[in-house]
Amino acid sequence: MALYYHEVFEQSVRFGIKIRKTIFEGESEYQRLEILDSDRFGRMLVLDGLFMTSEKDEFFYHEMLIQPALCTVPKLERVLVIGGGDGGSVREILRHPSVEKVVMVEIDEFVVNSCKKYLPMIGTAWDDPRLDLRFDDGIAYVKESEDEPFDVVIVDGTDPVGPGVVLFDLEFFRGCKRMLRPHGVLAMQSESPIYFEKTFVETQHKLAEIFETVRPYFGPVPIYSGGIWSWTFASDQVDPLELNEARVAAITPDSKVYNGEVHRAAFAQPNYIRKLIAG
Numbered sequence: 001m002a003l004y005y006h007e008v009f010e011q012s013v014r015f016g017i018k019i020r021k022t023i024f025e026g027e028s029e030y031q032r033l034e035i036l037d038s039d040r041f042g043r044m045l046v047l048d049g050l051f052m053t054s055e056k057d058e059f060f061y062h063e064m065l066i067q068p069a070l071c072t073v074p075k076l077e078r079v080l081v082i083g084g085g086d087g088g089s090v091r092e093i094l095r096h097p098s099v100e101k102v103v104m105v106e107i108d109e110f111v112v113n114s115c116k117k118y119l120p121m122i123g124t125a126w127d128d129p130r131l132d133l134r135f136d137d138g139i140a141y142v143k144e145s146e147d148e149p150f151d152v153v154i155v156d157g158t159d160p161v162g163p164g165v166v167l168f169d170l171e172f173f174r175g176c177k178r179m180l181r182p183h184g185v186l187a188m189q190s191e192s193p194i195y196f197e198k199t200f201v202e203t204q205h206k207l208a209e210i211f212e213t214v215r216p217y218f219g220p221v222p223i224y225s226g227g228i229w230s231w232t233f234a235s236d237q238v239d240p241l242e243l244n245e246a247r248v249a250a251i252t253p254d255s256k257v258y259n260g261e262v263h264r265a266a267f268a269q270p271n272y273i274r275k276l277i278a279g
């Protein structure tokens, strides 16, 4: 008999993926973690019953979270990642040779250790000497850290439920901005505009209170239901459509999704999204 794992959204939508077996399950003080093996997507990470990433589709998410910011920021040396426990984001960042240092602040060591063990095909850059991995509270870090500011801040968090809610707070966004150099760019995952419409819209509005330019961008992520996923780009000085063509050309041959055309297309806004944001 086929066995499906269902992500249930507000008791109105069920999205199911056929599972071969559970490889590992456990619980930290923050969340419940499962590593599943599926027919279609290979190994998958599930946190608190929500699909996070998978071996076969992770590039849709990680390339699009990282590359638009890194291919537009004028100077690219220091990058901060909040969250990102599976390692896909730091892998994408460390593809750029100009990056000198990546500070990754992940609250849950159990997620990183489990992903290192069971999803090594996603986090392939854990041993890169440019990575400074810290197990700490990202909210406190951006509020209090005395570290040198960054060229790019990436927020690779979970959905806005339980502990993930604070990653969508204005105060957190102010902290992220505090950690950015004046020419810096913030890029974050900003949820499904269909299922998390309120979070998506409020995120645009909150960021617009503190950044000159705020632009959502879109793409598919097959294991996230709703058809399209959103990320958001925010900066005081950088236009998201002014690409650093040399960086784009350098990473395009080894990217599965990202190239200059995909970048530009991702920033196109359907009319219903424009209306949502305009209120």
Ligand code: SPD
Pocket: 050, 051, 052, 053, 061, 084, 085, 086, 087, 088, 089, 156, 157, 158, 159, 189, 224
């Ligand atoms: N619906 C899931 C949204 C989770 C976004 N973050 C995933 C983490 C992958 N690094």
